[in-house]
């Protein structure tokens with residue numbers, strides 16, 4: 753067989769290996785009509801019991817991805833034992849890449865996984881904050897942080913992860929985005945990037961003036 757056909761099969765296998773484990777993330781909540789309790793994407797989500805329940809559900813969906821990852825890796829390894837098939841090799845490489853992106857934490861302080869329990873707990877604590885930011889505090893999880901709707905106080909500087917809502921950018925583009933980001937926010941967590949440090953500095957200067 754020609755080299756180009758082998759490479760094509762390898763790449764195809766890699767794509768299958770990367771997409772298959774993430775299928776629950778793409779379809780689980782989105783096709784089960786679980787939209788009633790949360791506002792539509794991309795609207796801010798109120799800090800409430802339905803949100804915390806959804807975060808816990810999404811955490812389970814992320815764990816489910818590990819189960820769906822078992823199928824392509826087992827199949828790939830089984831084929832490789834019998835014949836050096838480029839498609840199977842690609843599939844094993846794709847699933848391995850999935851595993852690496854999950855196991856290596858982006859920020860060690862935030863805990864492991866895309867939705868660590870510690871993060872869900874701190875969001876849950878915000879349902880009854882110790883101190884109120886203003887007279888009528890209404891906390892919402894916006895794209896970049898949890899803020900009060902009335903006084904714009906930032907209660908938690910954490911970009912909003914994917915909550916499994918039907919996406920406003922369409923099924924195809926939305927799915928592609930989730931595959932690329934793995935359900936994380938596209939925005940970096942505060943303090944992890946030069947850009948966020950820059951904007952922080954800029955806002956400090958603006959406030960002083």
Ligand SMILES: [Zn+2]
Pocket residue numbers: 884885886887888889890900901902903904905
């Ligand atoms: Zn407020």
